[in-house]
């Protein structure tokens with residue numbers, strides 16, 4: 394029997410900065426690979442990232458989006474590295490819809506369509522007051538089976554608290570470790 398095998402993630406020669414050179418704001422490369430796998434597994438077509446920074450995770454997400462798929466990345470500042478900008482442009486030419494928004498998430502999220510995103514990745518400012526606001530705004534943006542992912546959900550207590558809050562309010566949650574002990578949590582409506 395013929396089986397279809399797809400490899401997800403950065404090819405060996407890809408430019409994931411090694412740990413010692415990577416800015417602490419970048420997620421571990423495995424987080425991008427994990428999100429890309431999740432997109433493939435669930436067939437997600439619409440993805441929102443809050444806190445893009447240099448765009449490494451964004452690139453992993455965009456690479457696996459299907460033609461016609463939508464990626465919106467929000468950040469208060471444009472830090473995206475040229476190689477990742479190039480990936481955004483290439484993806485646009487391939488028929489994916491890529492939008493980089495430079496704005497505060499708290500003013501931009503209310504402008505987005507409701508019930509629209511299959512996956513939202515929350516990874517901006519990590520204080521409880523901020524993350525809880527983003528979470529509450531994103532609740533209405535995700536589709537029925539949509540997933541909200543949080544990075545730093547183990548080592549940042551404030552992020553973990555928001556995940557615990559979601560668990561208390563009728564969300565299925567998993568919080569798993571990542572190679573640097575920072576964690577990634579997934580929450581979805583029960």
Ligand SMILES: C[S@@+](CC[C@H](N)C(=O)[O-])C[C@H]1O[C@@H](n2cnc3c(N)ncnc32)[C@H](O)[C@@H]1O
Nearest residue numbers: 418419420444446450468469497498516517518
């Ligand atoms: C941890 S970095 C994001 C890392 C990226 N998601 C990744 O996985 O590589 C956090 C980013 O959030 C941005 N940020 C902080 N507060 C924000 C806000 N209120 N709205 C939008 N972006 C914000 C910062 O400028 C920074 O680039």
